[in-house]
Amino acid sequence: MTIEIAVLAKQVLDSETPSHLFKINADSNNLEIEDNSAPIINGFDLNATEAALRLRDEGHEVNITVIMAGFNFVNEVIKKTLSMGADNLILIENESLISCDSSFTVEVLSKAINKIGNFDIILAGRHASDFDNGHVPIGIAERLRLPIITYASDIKIIDSILRIKRVIPSGYQFIESKSPCVVTVSNEIGEPRYPNLRGIMTATKKQPKIITINDLEIEPPSEKEINLTKVFIPKINLDTEYIKGDDESELGRNLAMRLKEEGLI
Amino acid sequence: MINTLVVGEIKDGKLSENSFDLLKISDKLSDRTSLVLCTSSQDNVPLDDIKILPVDFIYLLKIPSLDIDRGIYDIDTYALSVFLNSKDFNLILFSKSEYGSVVAPRVAFRNKKKYLSDCTGISLKEDLFLIERPIYGGVAIAEYQVSTNISPVFSIRSGLQNLDDISNNKIAAIEEIDIQFNEPHPAKMIEEYSNDSLEEIKLEDAKIIVSGGRGLGNEIAFEELKKLANLLGGALGASRAACDAGWIDHSLQIGLTGKTVTPDLYISVGISGASQHLAGCSMSKNIVAINNDKDANIFNVARFGVIGDWNQIIKSFISSIEDLSLK
Numbered sequence: 001m002t003i004e005i006a007v008l009a010k011q012v013l014d015s016e017t018p019s020h021l022f023k024i025n026a027d028s029n030n031l032e033i034e035d036n037s038a039p040i041i042n043g044f045d046l047n048a049t050e051a052a053l054r055l056r057d058e059g060h061e062v063n064i065t066v067i068m069a070g071f072n073f074v075n076e077v078i079k080k081t082l083s084m085g086a087d088n089l090i091l092i093e094n095e096s097l098i099s100c101d102s103s104f105t106v107e108v109l110s111k112a113i114n115k116i117g118n119f120d121i122i123l124a125g126r127h128a129s130d131f132d133n134g135h136v137p138i139g140i141a142e143r144l145r146l147p148i149i150t151y152a153s154d155i156k157i158i159d160s161i162l163r164i165k166r167v168i169p170s171g172y173q174f175i176e177s178k179s180p181c182v183v184t185v186s187n188e189i190g191e192p193r194y195p196n197l198r199g200i201m202t203a204t205k206k207q208p209k210i211i212t213i214n215d216l217e218i219e220p221p222s223e224k225e226i227n228l229t230k231v232f233i234p235k236i237n238l239d240t241e242y243i244k245g246d247d248e249s250e251l252g253r254n255l256a257m258r259l260k261e262e263g264l265i
Numbered sequence: 266m267i268n269t270l271v272v273g274e275i276k277d278g279k280l281s282e283n284s285f286d287l288l289k290i291s292d293k294l295s296d297r298t299s300l301v302l303c304t305s306s307q308d309n310v311p312l313d314d315i316k317i318l319p320v321d322f323i324y325l326l327k328i329p330s331l332d333i334d335r336g337i338y339d340i341d342t343y344a345l346s347v348f349l350n351s352k353d354f355n356l357i358l359f360s361k362s363e364y365g366s367v368v369a370p371r372v373a374f375r376n377k378k379k380y381l382s383d384c385t386g387i388s389l390k391e392d393l394f395l396i397e398r399p400i401y402g403g404v405a406i407a408e409y410q411v412s413t414n415i416s417p418v419f420s421i422r423s424g425l426q427n428l429d430d431i432s433n434n435k436i437a438a439i440e441e442i443d444i445q446f447n448e449p450h451p452a453k454m455i456e457e458y459s460n461d462s463l464e465e466i467k468l469e470d471a472k473i474i475v476s477g478g479r480g481l482g483n484e485i486a487f488e489e490l491k492k493l494a495n496l497l498g499g500a501l502g503a504s505r506a507a508c509d510a511g512w513i514d515h516s517l518q519i520g521l522t523g524k525t526v527t528p529d530l531y532i533s534v535g536i537s538g539a540s541q542h543l544a545g546c547s548m549s550k551n552i553v554a555i556n557n558d559k560d561a562n563i564f565n566v567a568r569f570g571v572i573g574d575w576n577q578i579i580k581s582f583i584s585s586i587e588d589l590s591l592k
């Protein structure tokens with residue numbers, strides 16, 4: 001039997017861009033990148049896509065549907081998961097989906113998941129690297145009343161039971177869950193694969209399926225209960241004291257003396 | 266009147282440091298502070314220590330099934346939701362621990378409440394909570410306004426500095442509430458493994474941390490840093506790039522998605538200082554940056570900078586310390 005996997009993915013600005021290239025867009029009250037470089041798929045969502053593809057590599061018959069909710073999608077960017085090997089791509093585009101209050105995103109994705117069909121596993125990144133909140137997959141699990149297992153670093157399916165290695169601060173746990181369930185994936189799972197040429201060709205031919213919020217019979221929220229009033233880039237002005245020395249050995253020695261002087265070591 | 270609920274955590278038989286910080290925050294902000302703790306029959310709750318803190322009410326949720334499975338907090342989520350249904354608060358605070366990062370959004374969504382995570386600033390202006398939280402890994406700060414009428418849930422970043430010390434002259438009233446968990450429970454924890462070894466100093470407790478990044482180039486380099494950490498009586502940490510490369514265990518990762526540390530001395534070696542890394546270490550009292558790129562971002566937060574190749578610098582740093590301590 002085919003295992004139906006949904007992967008939730010978000011298009012974001014690359015938060016690993018050097019910080020001096022970020023600036024504030026006063027109109028949207030959000031950040032933008034100076035050289036207008038292309039957005040990316042949130043890194044953890046690529047980890048989630050990788051987790052789904054590994055289940056296929058392990059011999060399971062899987063059908064992978066990537067669902068993206070957002071706004072201003074960039075065609076080359078959104079196709080990334082298809083070129084990695086995902087089977088289908090569904091886009092839900094609406095301006096309210098980039099609001100700082102994710103309850104609307106949760107509602108939209110939950111309804112989309114229900115409408116599309118019977119998913120056995122819903123995977124998502126542990127959080128999106130723009131607002132760093134990490135509550136959309138958790139909200140969806142609560143709304144759909146499904147188990148939620150966070151921070152997965154490995155997923156196995158044994159006799160239709162999921163066995164998930166879950167990263168915790170002091171080590172890790174093994175969780176067993178029946179499907180359907182929601183699992184958030186962390187970078188510990190390992191690097192997402194690079195798309196190969198065949199993957200890229202296939203992805204070029206595939207067209208994403210569009211779902212609108214009308215299809216889902218949802219209205220965008222009229223009133224905001226969480227108001228984003230300001231975004232600013234903090235200035236750090238620390239007077240760094242540079243250790244002097246003619247070569248590395250002297251630098252190391254002078255550092256030791258300086259720290260000793262300050263009573264820090 | 267602001268009536269706040271702090272969701273506390275018990276660690277090693279004590280109220281966790283983060284929970285204690287939440288009480289301080291609540292004390293400043295609210296007219297009434299309640300503390301709720303989910304406890305199993307085995308938990309040893311240090312009530313005598315807790316009831317003298319600035320808390321008006323302590324609710325002990327006694328949940329027998331917690332003995333069986335605490336893994337992914339299904340039972341804690343259930344118990345807290347049941348509890349919240351019976352009480353009214355204007356504000357619910359969790360710490361952004363692993364527990365808070367999972368349970369806070371679950372409780373918020375289950376009880377149809379608004380939620381913001383990882384807040385670094387919270388204050389009150391008339392009937393609004395003013396919230397500050399970092400976004401894009403800390404590249405920017407976002408400010409929010411949330412009405413006190415909707416009783417939002419916030420998780421608060423740990424290790425925030427400058428929390429006022431509290432004086433207290435109240436003794437909390439304690440109420441025990443029995444909660445039975447009979448829900449379906451399709452996901453269970455089977456096993457748990459800890460990487461913490463007893464001899465080693467925990468990152469969160471360390472006064473000195475030596476932390477390595479991609480600039481170290483390989484796994485063997487970490488042995489050198491380990492030697493330095495031992496010599497200084499400190500702990501070893503790493504950037505995500507070094508962990509992802511497999512040079513060092515992920516449990517030593519410092520940053521937004523790793524550990525938050527606040528040592529007196531943080532020596533970063535071959536780390537560029539990405540905002541997500543700084544999110545976990547910028548509250549250190551003194552940062553030393555060793556990096557061969559004079560423009561590396563890490564120098565912006567460093568009190569002491571050393572520009573050069575780490576390898577030779579660390580070797581001579583180690584031997585100088587050995588010499589200095591002999592004197």
Ligand SMILES: Cc1cc2nc3c(=O)[nH]c(=O)nc-3n(C[C@H](O)[C@H](O)[C@H](O)COP(=O)(O)OP(=O)(O)OC[C@H]3O[C@@H](n4cnc5c(N)ncnc54)[C@H](O)[C@@H]3O)c2cc1C
Nearest residue numbers: 478479480504505506520521522523535537542557558575
């Ligand atoms: C959502 C999200 C969450 C993240 N969470 C974390 C997190 O929790 N923790 C974390 O650390 N990162 C995190 N990151 C990754 C982060 O953005 C950076 O990619 C990472 O911190 C880079 O690690 P690094 O500084 O070791 O590597 P690099 O950025 O590659 O820096 C290496 C540095 O070493 C220097 N160097 C090279 N050779 C030498 C030499 N011989 N001597 C001295 N210096 C040398 C270089 O000049 C450079 O500055 C996260 C990213 C995202 C998107």
